[in-house]
Amino acid sequence: MTTPADCVELLRAMVRFDTVTPSASGRPEAEGELGAWLADFARRWGFHTRALPVAGAAPNILITCECGHDAPWLLLDSHLDTVGVEGMTIDPFGAELRDGRVWGRGAADTKGTGAAMLWALHESAAAGALAWNTALLLTVGEEHLQPGAQSFAARDLPTLGLRPWGVVVGEPTGMRVVAAANGYVRARVVTHGVAAHSSTPERGRNAIVDMARVISRLQSEHVGRRPAPHPLTGAGSCSINLITGGTQINVVPEQCEVRLDQRITPDQTPEQALAEMDQVLQRLREEDPTLRVSVAAAETAAPLPHDQNTAVAEWASATLRGAGQDGSIVGAPYTTNANRFAQFGLRCVVIGPGDIAQAHTAEESIGVEELHAGVRGYRALLETRDRS
Known part of the structure; x- marks a missing residue:
């Protein structure tokens, strides 16, 4: 592959790599080829690069450039993986340049x-x-559980000799400064019954029937309840999105499971959300002591708290506005690598060219002018030191 002549050609070259996230593609090192190519490309420019192993995945790629021993560090982050391509109406890896x-x-x-x-x-x-x-x-696996970000913050950062003053996570924000973001709790609720032959159902206990009661109560007392909205990220949300139960048509099911996806604001924690779900279930247990139902987290991500990121957000906002960018400080309802970095005490903002409405779509694209604006905005950040 030839060396790209500009940022547009670099992006087109990157899009041609199939980096569908491992959880969707089944390829544990889906991002490896692109990461190695970008590392080689960066070395040609004289940057120092390292491949940082991530358990069970392709490595993260770290590219560094020091301007002086007394200068503080700024960390930029962008993930290499993408969501799947099912349902796309354009060539997902064609990187066509038109309009x-x-x-x-x-x-x-x-x-x-x-x-x-x-x-x-x-x-x-x-x-x-x-x-x-x-x-x-350049991180791996962001689209599912963010293992690249977690591995870097937990294992690599303490040994690298750099502690960033701030972190700029790249996502399409229209060059606005996301200083707070919602987290999530993906919970498993399970009812436990007793299996029996369907010709004598009275000898068993039907976990699906029990789950019907559980769903009704969760929907009325938890899913539909809305806490006060956060000033930047808005209200949280919750929905019941998956259900499984039973093994075959002639067996009374002994287990049924539903999955809930709850988006929690910076005013909440995953532990609080799980406790609130269990309080609803506990009332059901008290009404029927024979009911066996449990709740547990399948996946969690803590919210990105605004207060922790105030200094970085204000610096980034002022710098971008001075460079003719939007730079307004906003919140986001979605989760990014910034949520993971913040858990380790790093001050983070999310900034990038493009529109989040394009993410995961059948005809995903970014404007060339948006991309150029991103380069100008990132240059302004790299060339403007915080003086506070």
């Missing part, structure tokens, strides 16, 4: 931010304009 846009899976979410970050780092370094020692982290 002033780059088309393909990941163009917006979020190879566009990665291309803009790397190109901005190249331009700022070549101009001798870097105000920060800069690390660009």
Whole structure:
């Protein structure tokens, strides 16, 4: 593959790599080829690169450029994986350039931010304009559980000798500054019955029938309840989205399971959300002591708290506005790598070119002018030191 001549060509080259996230593609190292190619590309520009192992996955790629020993570190992050391509109505890996846009899976979410970050780092370094020692982290697995971000924060960061003043996570925000974001709790609720032959159902206990009562109560007392909205991220949400039960048509089912997806605001914690679900179930247990029902977390991600990120958000907002970008401080209802980094005490904001409405769509794309605006915005951040 030839060396891209500009950021648009870099993005198109990235989109041509199939990096559908391992949980969807079944390929544990789905991002490995793209990560290795970008590392080689960065070394040609004189940057130092490292492959940082992630258990059971392709490695993260860390690209660094130091401008001076006394300068603080700024960490940029962009993920390499994408969601699946089922239902797409364009060639997901064609990277077509037409109508002033780059088309393909990941163009917006979020190879566009990665291309803009790397190109901005190249331009700022070549101009001798870097105000920060800069690390660009290209992470794996963000679309499912964020193992790349978690591995870096827990294992690599304490040993690398750099503690970033702030972290800029790349996602398509229209160059607005996301300083708070919702987290999530994906919970498993299980009813336990007694199996029996369907010719004598009275000898068993039907877990699906029990689950019908549980669903009705959860829907009325938990799913439909809305806590006060957060000033930046809005209200949380909750829905029952999966149900499984039974083994075959002539057996009374001994187990039934539903999965809930609850989006929690920065005013909540995953533990609180689970406790509230269990309180609803406990009232059912008290009404019927023979009911066996349990709730447990299948996956969780803590929210991104606004207060922790105020200094970085205000610096980024002022810097971007000074460079002619939007720069307004907002919140987001979705979860990113920033949620994971924040759990380790890092101050994070989410900023990037493109529109989140394009993410995961059948005709995903990003505008060429949006991409160029991303390069300008990231350059402004790389070349402007916090003075507070």
